[in-house]
Structures are given as structure tokens and as C-alpha cells.
Amino acid sequence: xxxxxxxxxxxxxxxxxxxxxxxxxxxxxxxxxxxxxxxxxxxxxxxxxxxxxxxxxxxxxxxxxxxxxxxxxxxxxxxxxxxxxxxxxxxxxxxxxxxxxxxxxxxxxx
Amino acid sequence: xxxxxxxxxxxxxxxxxxxxxxxxxxxxxxxxxxxxxxxxxxxxxxxxxxxxxxxxxxxxxxxxxxxxxxxxxxxxxxxxxxxxxxxxxxxxxxxxxxxxxxxxxxxxxxxxxx
Numbered sequence: 001x002x003x004x005x006x007x008x009x010x011x012x013x014x015x016x017x018x019x020x021x022x023x024x025x026x027x028x029x030x031x032x033x034x035x036x037x038x039x040x041x042x043x044x045x046x047x048x049x050x051x052x053x054x055x056x057x058x059x060x061x062x063x064x065x066x067x068x069x070x071x072x073x074x075x076x077x078x079x080x081x082x083x084x085x086x087x088x089x090x091x092x093x094x095x096x097x098x099x100x101x102x103x104x105x106x107x108x109x110x
Numbered sequence: 111x112x113x114x115x116x117x118x119x120x121x122x123x124x125x126x127x128x129x130x131x132x133x134x135x136x137x138x139x140x141x142x143x144x145x146x147x148x149x150x151x152x153x154x155x156x157x158x159x160x161x162x163x164x165x166x167x168x169x170x171x172x173x174x175x176x177x178x179x180x181x182x183x184x185x186x187x188x189x190x191x192x193x194x195x196x197x198x199x200x201x202x203x204x205x206x207x208x209x210x211x212x213x214x215x216x217x218x219x220x221x222x223x224x
Contacts, residue, residue, distance in 0.1 A: 032210040038151075043114075043200055043215035051210035087151050096141075096206075097158075097166070098213060103151040 002027045006090045006101035013080055013108050021075040021104050023064075023090035031094035033057075033066050033073040038087040038103070047075075047088070080108045113137050116201045116216035123191055124224055131186045131219045133201030140206035141165075142184040143213065144176060147198045159184055160206055191223045 007022040025033065032051045036044040048057030053068035062077045073090060085108045090101040116133040123129050135142065143166075144156040158166035162178040173189045184201060201216040 034212055036212075036215075043217045044153075044202075044213075045215065046212040049210065049212060089153065093210070093212075098143075098155070098204075100153045103153065105151065 002031070002092060002094050002097065002099040004090050004092055004099050004101040006088075007104050008102075009104040009106070011104060011106045013106070015082055015108055015110050016079045017108075019075070019077040019080045019084075019106070021088055021090075021106070023073045023075065023101060025071050025073065025090075025092050025099075027071075027092055027094045027099075029094060031092040033064070034091040034093065035062070035064055035073070035075050036089040036091060036100075038089065040086070044089060080106070082108050082110055084108050114201055114203055114214050114216040116199075116219055118219060119217060120220050120222075122222045122224065125191055125193060127191050128187070128189045129191060129221070130188070131199055131201075131221075133184050133186070133216060135182055135201075135203040135214070137203055137214060139203035139214070140181055141204050142178065142181070143202040143204075144184065144186050145200040145202060145215075147200060147218070149197070153200075157184075157186075188221075191221075193223050196221055196223045 003026045034049045035047040037047045038044045048059040050057040050066035056065045087103045114135045157176045159178045175187045178184045198218045202213040204213045205211045
């Protein structure tokens with residue numbers, strides 16, 4: 001079956017620090033990969049996505065590259081801001097079915 | 111214009127009561143979902159509907175019954191509420207059959223059973 005494993009949180013960083021949140025997946029075939037972000041009190045919203053191997057998704061300074069050889073889709077940002085504090089979910093979609101990771105809570109301190 | 115809207119946003123009710131949460135999407139999507147998010151932020155799919163037909167029904171007590179009057183609406187009715195039902199419930203939608211399409215989520219309904 002499909003599964004997504006992401007780095008356990010919580011993660012606490014100082015403003016302007018480098019962020020990496022690891023995500024690995026297990027799936028048959030060729031899933032699409034996503035990162036969603038959930039700000040406090042809100043629903044999930046798409047942050048970025050990649051639909052095939054070696055694709056790089058990017059948005060708001062965040063990036064992730066679809067690595068088929070390592071079955072990974074790690075999220076990175078070069079310089080985080082306080083406003084990036086949120087819960088981040090890695091997810092895959094395969095044969096029409098979505099699978100989410102457990103979420104990683106990020107807190108950025110000024 | 112809100113793409114996926116659910117009501118109410120907050121719901122506090124006593125054990126044993128029956129309650130409903132409504133969801134509507136104006137994106138023209140064919141697939142709608144209900145998710146449950148617990149206090150640790152874990153997200154678990156409950157139901158998935160394609161064009162008003164139930165596709166996924168994960169291990170959910172039969173006290174939970176989804177109803178889809180048309181493909182733009184997916185309501186969730188819960189009978190005999192229990193303390194353990196307290197959670198945030200999210201409605202979502204996506205296009206049917208397209209592998210690379212993301213889901214659009216509502217703002218969530220925070221259900222508290224006392």
C-alpha cells in the first residue's frame with residue numbers, strides 16, 4: 001500500500017534559519033507528491049507539488065524535489081520567517097487516493 | 111468567494127446528541143472527502159465521494175453517515191455523539207481521476223463533545 005513518513009516534530013527555528021523537513025514515501029506506480037501547509041485555525045492549503053521524477057515544486061521560497069531513486073520529497077527553505085510557523089504535511093496521490101504524513105509542526109522565533 | 115465552505119465552524123454539544131456538519135464546494139469538482147484531525151494534528155480520511163457515490167469508507171463507526179445530495183455538497187451526520195468524537199473535521203474536494211490534482215480544504219469544524 002501507500003505510505004508517507006515525515007520528520008517528527010516539533011521543529012523550532014530562529015528567524016532566517018535554514019529549514020529542512022524530511023519526507024519519504026512508499027507507493028507503487030507513479031504517484032504525485034505534495035506539501036500542504038496548515039496555519040493556526042485554518043484548513044490545509046497546497047504549498048507546492050511535483051508530478052514526476054526530478055520535478056521541483058516551489059512556492060513562497062519553499063522547494064521540494066521529487067526523487068524517485070530515494071523515494072523522497074524533502075521540503076526546504078533557505079530563510080524562514082515567523083509567518084512560516086505552521087503545520088506542514090507531506091502527501092502523495094496514487095490511483096486517485098491521497099495519503100498524508102503525520103504532519104510536522106514548525107515554530108519560528110524572532 | 112470561498113471554494114470549500116463548511117458550517118458550522120465550531121460545534122459544542124453534549125454526549126448522546128445527533129449533529130450535522132454541512133459542506134459545499136463551488137469549484138465544480140467531482141470528488142469530495144471528509145477528514146478527521148485529532149489533537150495531535152494527525153489527519154485521517156473518513157469518506158470519499160465521486161459524483162455523489164461513496165468510493166472510500168474507512169474504518170469509521172456507523173454512527174457517522176455522509177450524505178451527498180449533489181456533487182457540490184457532502185454533509186456529515188453524526189449520531190449518538192461520544193467524547194472521542196471531539197476533533198476538527200475537514201471537508202475537501204478535488205477533480206476526479208486526475209493524478210496530479212491537489213485537494214482543496216475547508217476551514218474545518220471544531221467539534222467538542224462534553
